[in-house]
Amino acid sequence: MLKAFTSAGEAAVRLTHNAAALLLAIATLLVFVQVVTRFVLGDAAVWSELVARGAIIWSTFLVAGAAFRAGTMIPIDFIRSLLPAPIQLWVVRLVTLLTLIFLGVLVWYGILMAGRAQGQRVAMLDVSMAVFYAAIPFGALCAIPGVLLRHRDAERGSLHDEEIHE
């Protein structure tokens, strides 16, 4: 049972990570095309910038799960590292709890906010603002398995941080 949950969680992290990478690629391409069209046609399409912005926002929230999972969400763990190991584990538990509260607020109020924004349209694009806003609750929801899997590793004492990123 637990195993099924674990592999479902890992799959969710992998899927959102890939989707975020794809969205980053799409946004880059859109902005590049915008530059090219401005040179060639002398006039840039406005829609490409708006879609690129939406893609980056979605990419940011979708990739949160993968960043939590890999421990690259940038903690300042100087003080924690000075504590004795048993206390460190309790601090890690508290951090996981606080992170889940944060994500919970984002999911709940993110859904409410997306609901409110349903009537607003994105300028120049014929879509609802809710499509953009939905990135927050959806990404936060998908980040929960990443946080839990990271925590499972911490409980087992098998944390391995990946290389440092800025």
Added chain:
Amino acid sequence: MNLGLAAFLILFFALSVPVAVSIGLASIFSIHFFSNMPLLVVPQKMFTGLDSFPLMAVPFFILAGVIMTHGGISARLVDFVKALVGGVQGGLASSCVLTCMIFAAISGSSVATTFAVGSILIPAMVRHHYPVPMAASIQASSAELGVIIPPSVPLILYAVSTETSVTRLFLAGLLPGLLVAAGLVIMVQVWCRLKGYGREDGDSRAPLGQATRRAFGALMMPVIIIGGIYGGVFTPTEAAAVSVIYALVLSMFVYREIGLAELPALFRDAARSSGAVMFIIAAASLFSFLISRSGLPAAVGDWAQGTFSSDITFLLGINLLLFVVGMFIETSAAILVLAPILTPVALSFGIDPVHFGIVIVVNLALGMFTPPLGVNLFAAAQVAKIPVQRMFGSLLWPILVVIAALMVITYVPLLSIGFANWAI
């Protein structure tokens, strides 16, 4: 409310809650416990914080950095600089500074610079009998140029959080970056001569013509990016997207160091790194909304006006504060939390916001290689395969040199804004 906000933030940072969550949750708790605002502002402000075209330069420059690190671009730049200046005693150490300087002009991050240049030059310096900690320290301190010389992710963050022009900040970063680079080159030259390191640095260099030809594509990159921004051909965000495509073409089709199969991993890596930074930005825009609503900048401004007699002492105080903050707190968090509070105060002292941004970024860049916590230290130690503590002894001189440069940058505003004003 401000006290509550600060208390939660410090508590969460100390508990090692991830920076983005610390900032976001401290804001949420303050809203919930100390105000009557609805929590709906949380997703609203986080969204509007990210919904910005200038900000999109951040993920693009991070992506370009990841591609360049793997695409053989840094290796060619190293060969070129070695061929150019490597002949003198200590030439290899000087090459490290200068390669970082050129790489900084195509990358916006100092960690990317440490990995890209350090993975080649730290082993090379060790082969030439430089002590490992010294090689790592030279690399860690040179890499800070990555965020001073444009393009620079921290400068974009400062621009976005204080509504200052990215282009002007990029222009303003150029001369201060060259000053820091010059200071570091002089330092390593003196160091090598006093200690007798790097006598045979001239060996095994490629001829200059050949090295220049091989590095030509890579050398054109800063020309396109910086030239394009300064010439008004494109915005910093567009330049970032162009540099991604250029780096891809260069490393896939010209240098053939990246295959199609490796691309997804690079994009995943970049998405995760930039996502972590962008998440902090989202949380920080909620935080700075609360800060500006509470009138804290005005209160700090009144206090500063009463405490500091002039802009000279105020800037000294700022530098001391940032030096301590930079030792412990991650750069993007420090900028996003402090810039909205401090910049209005600096304005009240008649300090140009562009100059102030450069002072903040140069100072926090110093924090990237000051013990105990500095991202460049960890990155360089990882490349050099030594514990971070072993580097501490050889960091004193680089730190002093950068502090001296910082003082010049702080008290000669012309160095930063002069060029920016002249160019646009």
